[in-house]
Amino acid sequence: RxxxxxxxxxxxxxxxxxxxxxxxxxxIKHERHLPVLPAEAPLAKLLLERAVSxxxxxxxVGAPPAAPAPLCLAESSVALGxxxxxxxxxxxxxxxxxxxxxxLRVEDCDPRHGLHYCAVHEALRGRLGSxxxxxxxxxxxxxxxxxxxxxxxxxxxxxxx
Numbered sequence: 001r002x003x004x005x006x007x008x009x010x011x012x013x014x015x016x017x018x019x020x021x022x023x024x025x026x027x028i029k030h031e032r033h034l035p036v037l038p039a040e041a042p043l044a045k046l047l048l049e050r051a052v053s054x055x056x057x058x059x060x061v062g063a064p065p066a067a068p069a070p071l072c073l074a075e076s077s078v079a080l081g082x083x084x085x086x087x088x089x090x091x092x093x094x095x096x097x098x099x100x101x102x103x104l105r106v107e108d109c110d111p112r113h114g115l116h117y118c119a120v121h122e123a124l125r126g127r128l129g130s131x132x133x134x135x136x137x138x139x140x141x142x143x144x145x146x147x148x149x150x151x152x153x154x155x156x157x158x159x160x161x
Contacts, residue, residue: 001030008046009046014096021047021099024043025047026107028041028117038116038119039119044120051096052127052130052131056133098137108121125138
């Protein structure tokens with residue numbers, strides 16, 4: 001496991017991590033048995049570091065945001081499956097973090113491994129909160145969560161049908 005994570009750390013680009021992110025997130029559950037905090041296990045730590053570093057490079061701590069808030073909203077729409085540029089295959093600065101957030105949120109509901117995923121998700125939120133662009137992204141993710149909650153509680157049949 002350590003060798004595989006080290007190979008990912010050294011060789012995998014953000015685009016490659018993004019391509020394999022779902023199975024990598026699902027593999028985090030196998031780190032439950034390690035004698036470290038969930039966010040300090042090798043694979044979880046790598047994914048957290050790469051997700052946050054892509055955003056941190058975009059705007060260092062204390063620096064004014066490089067772009068207005070709509071940029072992350074547009075980038076997060078890519079994460080929801082809405083391509084803003086069909087010819088662009090490179091992930092946006094927020095894309096890896098957005099996908100990681102949502103994949104961890106889905107796994108939070110797992111009755112067997114949910115607490116482990118929840119701890120990793122909380123670590124992601126904590127690390128995002130340590131940089132200006134991360135704080136902006138957290139606000140966007142919170143708005144997405146509110147939207148999802150509203151859509152989930154909406155009636156399934158339109159009124160009058």
